[in-house]
Amino acid sequence: MTLSDVDRRSLFRSLCGWGGALALSRIFPAWAQSGTAGLSLAPGALSGETIALTVAEGHFSTGGRSGHAVMINGTLPAPLIRLREGQNVRLSVTNRLREDTSIHWHGLIVPFQMDGVPGISFPGIRPGETFTYEFPVRQSGTYWYHSHSGMQEAMGHYGPIVIDPAGPDPVQAEREHVVILSDWSPVHPHVLLRRLKQMGGYFNMQKQTLSGLLAGKDQNAKERLQWGAMRMDPTDISDVTGSTYSFLANGHGTAENWTGLFTPGERVRLRIVNAAAMTNFNLRLPGLPMTVVQCDGQHVQPVETDEIQIGIAETYDVVVRPTEAKPYALIAEAIDRSGLVRATLAPRIGMAADVPALRERPLLGMKDMGMDMSGMGDMPGHSMKMRDPSVAPQVKMGPGVATLSPMPVDRTADRPTGLESVEHRVLTYADLKSLEPNSDRRAPTRTLDIHLTANMERYMWSFDGVKLSDGAEPIAFRHMERVRVNLINDTMMPHPIHLHGHFFELVTGAGDHNPLKHTVNVLPGGKVSFDLTADALGDWAFHCHMLMHMHAGMMRVVTVRHAADAA
Template sequence: MTSLALDRRTLIRSAAALPLARAFPAWAQSGTAGLRPTPGILSGDRIELAVSESHFTTGGRSAHAVTINGTLPAPLIRLKEGQNVQLVVHNLLKEDTSIHWHGLIVPFHMDGVPGISFPGIRPGETFTYEFPIRQSGTYWYHSHSGMQEAMGHYGPIVIDPAGADPVRADREHVIVLSDWSPVHPHKLMQRLKQMGGYYNMQKQTLAGLLKGRDQSLKDRMDWGRMRMDPTDISDVTGSTYSYLVNGHGTAENWIGLFAPGERVRLRIVNASAMTNFNLRLPGLAMTVVQCDGQHVQPVETDEFQIAIAETYDVIVEPAEAKPYGLIAEAIDRSGLVRATLAPQVGMIAPVPPLRQRPLLTMKDMGMDMSGMDMGHNGVIDLSQPANDGMAGHSMKMLDPSVAPQVPMGPGVATLSPMPADRTADRPTGLEDVDHRVLTYADLKALKPNGDTRAPTRSLDIHLTANMERYMWSFDGVKLSDGAEPIAFRHMERVRVTLINDTMMPHPIHIHGHFFQLVTGEDAAANPRKHTVNVLPGGKVSFDLTADAIGDWAFHCHMLMHMHAGMMRVVTVRHDGGAA
């Protein structure tokens, strides 16, 4: 192992004994000059990682953490396309752990999902992951055990290409976004099950009505009849979360250095448990050059939404010797984190005020108001339950054939009557800003996709929920309720359409594969991704070539949605059924 001047025993002792409140790896420390050269980056053909308990403090809040080699975020792993790597993971916890290599194409038994691809790593045991590196780009790694990911078990991966990098940059920084609460994630989930809007502190008020900031009285009454809350945008909010850049809150001000006139590459990872961020650099345009580790045709924007588990690489070119604020704002605008790009240590970019929180609309419930049958008072009649078990708060489907495979019941409170393709829509919270906003429709593959065959079959998958009871599922069935695997034949080409029947966006991730997101007519130019954010009341389609034999996880990357049941197993088999 070329990156650590420690033997294995010293590494394990150090990680187990490290109770430091503020332990950062070198790449994540404030004032870093960038990734080259940076001490402490893990590289080479054999890398050792020790998962242990620590404490973490930010913004005056301190709590138990799960860390790797004693740091939060975890060490940066830097690899090279074409190499073979061994990643030796020591579990020093009192519970099982695991590591999933998010976005990496690996043999399924090295994918790191307990109960699907391997049994997990028991306390005191060591597991060695070993696989070839078949790609390049920006990725990350995290636990797939319990809710350790929400407690600090995550870190970035950078893979350099075997040949020339099409992205030219003078300097690069890794930006890992995350959310942190001193409340244990199991307690957060318990509270959400008791009351779905437990952490929503931004509900409409009389003052908002009088000042014209919120819905009109009529709209409020209409939404109240449907038992819907237009402010219910995020489950866990800034009321308990601290938002972090590389482990630093706003007051701690992470600084990444630059020299005026440089092309600076920012490798941005959203490693949050439950927060989608709207990201901007006021005064600096961003040129998006990579998404989910895959090169895209450069596209300039002023702001974009990065969903949980996505990565974006952008180029910025700061011309002036002044600080620039990197602003990651939660999509419900319950909080933000400011970091600083600056020419020298000690400079601080301003913190902008939080923008007005958005309100959901009929479109977010999958209803195109044009052409819909209105009731006698001009309101769509959605007050009748679609099923006796729906507790009176279900939307009535206009056409039962919309989702014939979705079993109605207490876990499915709504079905979108008219879900629309929203890949060209501005995402939640950015609908009305007065500057450029990236949409999925703006992303085009840099090089033509290799497989552009027409799909031989199509598959619709509904994202379903009862938000009041905090029940989440695919097609109305939770994984724990015996959901059947989604079966593919090896190398078949399938058009998958995700239909969001809920009022929240969902970042949906498939393991072991990349898919081509359908954003236009030219299949060769559709962007390749491993995670896609499905907007409320919307649908997205992607073409998947099932080229990886094995059993793979397929789930919402909102950690609590996944644990509540929004997860399935994808199986890829040869025609005869053998693995």
């Protein structure tokens, strides 16, 4: 028997064992196919100064669910775009859909006309037309791209961007993989939204039960009465859940087992993107510590942790060092624990790490309502509209604002939702420090409060009680002014808030090393402050990155003008 005979037989066995995945591999780009050896060896990345993308309809299946998809160059996720800091790039996007489309380059600093938001920075790309985005590449790191038209992003219109630095990379690794997390439903997102408007808790299959109360797993009777008096549900953590969503890593469900290869002892860089429409994930690799080295594409001082809550639209780069020749699970669990996806890091293809059981569903507490009632005694009929009177002129009260947080607190050092009591290390924003001192060290000259508001029961979402479609005034900045922005979450859900065209410094107490971000997850009942240098002229989108919250109204336009123009 010759070596080639053995190789052929091994290949045949692999093909049989991986038959389903290989048969479907044509819908995955090379970087996302299972068994990839890493980005440096993966063919098919789009690079250079001219790149062509075609948006078209497709069909996608996972875990026994299948439905309509929106794909780029025929794949889901979309192709990896790999650029280099300092280059110029022209990206020609052709629309083969029967509706308008667009591409937003999430986290990239581009001229506002190239930002890709229909109605704000350009008119969109009509069916049959091609639009060419052209801009200089001014940064490095891990980013992504997605549609800003309708809700195409939820149907597969998303992909990764990796930008190599012009100089030496401070992150040292022998291998790297991109891991895009997402959620997928065969039900059209407009149908999902309609059901949520009919009943805010439509997809919540984990509500409290009498048996849970008797078993001591849920709230006690007094707490349940308090929440009932406020018409609030402490299990209402995610709007759309695993009852309709399949959770994916690089387009693969758990059974399809996306596998990234490594050699024991290597430093492996994972470029992790949360491209979900509606799901914040808790990410962990059991038995394998993660060293966080980048957040939102920006270098941070390395910090080791065991679990990260990654908000929608955030990116984290972590380095792991698997030392044993065994499979390691990469677990992304929905924060409401309604489902998870398991991917695998392994020394060879065909290995699968164990799938852990879902952890117990968390419950929200009074802190998540912006009011820690400990020590306040029974408060029958208590109204959550108790608030600082100065808030009233700012927030437009009405049917779209069910509650205001009476006592919102800075929660950047808090463990995020559902991870408050786990025994291992959990990353918080307070753990993040920029690698280099921030360039603008001026004190802010003014402060701006922005309230995240909602009537969750009626599925109405807004900033300061006003939806974008109701004629909300732009949030205006003067060019190069320095502003302290306070985001105050008056709802009982976390909101990943994204500002286009800028990075801001998250105020965590790290001084000149406050971390730079483009998206920040504001915990329920909490507040987050960031310092912004308004250095990008133009009109920019500012919104919650929960797709249906944005679509329902939690979005504004930010304008940056020269002082003379602003006057």
